Amino acid sequence: MHELGIVFYIIRDVKEAAREHDVEHVSAVVMNIGEVSMVVPEYLTDCWRWAADKEELLKDCELRVNTIPAVSFCDGCQQEFETVRYGKTCPHCGSPDTWLLRGNEVEIKEIIV
Numbered sequence: 811m812h813e814l815g816i817v818f819y820i821i822r823d824v825k826e827a828a829r830e831h832d833v834e835h836v837s838a839v840v841m842n843i844g845e846v847s848m849v850v851p852e853y854l855t856d857c858w859r860w861a862a863d864k865e866e867l868l869k870d871c872e873l874r875v876n877t878i879p880a881v882s883f884c885d886g887c888q889q890e891f892e893t894v895r896y897g898k899t900c901p902h903c904g905s906p907d908t909w910l911l912r913g914n915e916v917e918i919k920e921i922i923v
């Protein structure tokens with residue numbers, strides 16, 4: 811499962827950060843998950859519960875998901891628009907010359923101890 815793989819990456823990074831800072835327990839991890847990142851937050855938190863509770867460092871540690879709205883930029887008219895709503899075609903000028911500005915991220919935003 812895609813989400814489980816991501817959970818293992820998160821756990822590895824959090825463990826590394828905890829070791830660097832001499833932290834013995836983490837109470838929450840905040841993730842930035844882009845709207846078009848293909849990650850399903852519910853699956854992610856389910857996998858997290860299962861995997862995190864196996865780690866002493868992460869027992870009862872909560873995974874919080876911060877959803878980042880997807881925004882595209884149009885090279886035709888230099889304006890931004892909502893990716894999920896309009897897809898690849900700019901709603902301002904109709905140009906297909908657009909690219910994703912943000913909304914694809916899967917990253918740790920904050921580790922709360």
Ligand SMILES: [Zn+2]
Nearest residue numbers: 884887900903
């Ligand atoms: Zn445009």
